[in-house]
Amino acid sequence: MEQTGYVYKTDDKTAGIIVKRVSACGDSCASCSSDCSTSNITISIENTLDAKVGDYIKIRTRTKSVLKSIFIAYFIPLALMVIGVFLGVSLFKNLGFKEYESLGFLMGIIFLGISYVLLRIIDKKISKNSNKTFEMIEILRDKK
Template sequence: MEQVGFVKKVNGEKVEVAVKRISACGDNCKSCGGACNKPAHIVNLPNTVNAKVGDYVEIKGKTKNILKYAMIVYMIPFIMLLVGIVISMEVLKKLQIANYEMISFLIGLIFLGGSYFIVKKIDKIIEKKEEDTMEILRIL
């Protein structure tokens, strides 16, 4: 996945690059009508091409790492939902509670909500490793 970014700052061996987010409508606002005003995403990357402030650079996302992080973001909530439902069904069934299916589903939703905090914690760890997911290919 290649994108174009604008170098905003040079901090020693790293550069601060503003990358415009890609919209679902393909940036064709006439056909969309959503008037989405997307702010740029700021990333700090190693300055491997000796870029200067004001340069446009081509950035490439490392597919392997992006897929790994996407799996984390989608699978942890799904697994937590299933774990919450299955465990609570077994416990509530043994306690002979009526409507244990509905209660188990609600407990699964609580587990799903709790997974937000786990994903947020992992996101903070990944944020520190931003250069592992993206690299600057060249100056445009």
């Protein structure tokens, strides 16, 4: 996926880029009822084109990284919740609780909460490598 970004800072090897976050409904958020307000995100990427502060650049998101992030964001919570439910039902049934299904569901919710803590830890590690997720394609001279 290609996007346009604005270079707001540079150093020896990297550039800080402001990119408009892409929403699921495209550029026209009024066309859907989800009321999604798009915001800007800042990323740090390798400055392979020697971009200067004030330049607009075209960047590409590496598909493999995006798919990996999507898999992590959706699979981990679902998997941990299902594991928590089955583990809880089995555990509480063997312990003789009458409400073992409700307790199993509660354990699934607890595991879901744990998954979000795990996602936060993973997100911090991934954000350190964000310069490998994005790549500069070209400097857009006519955007200024």
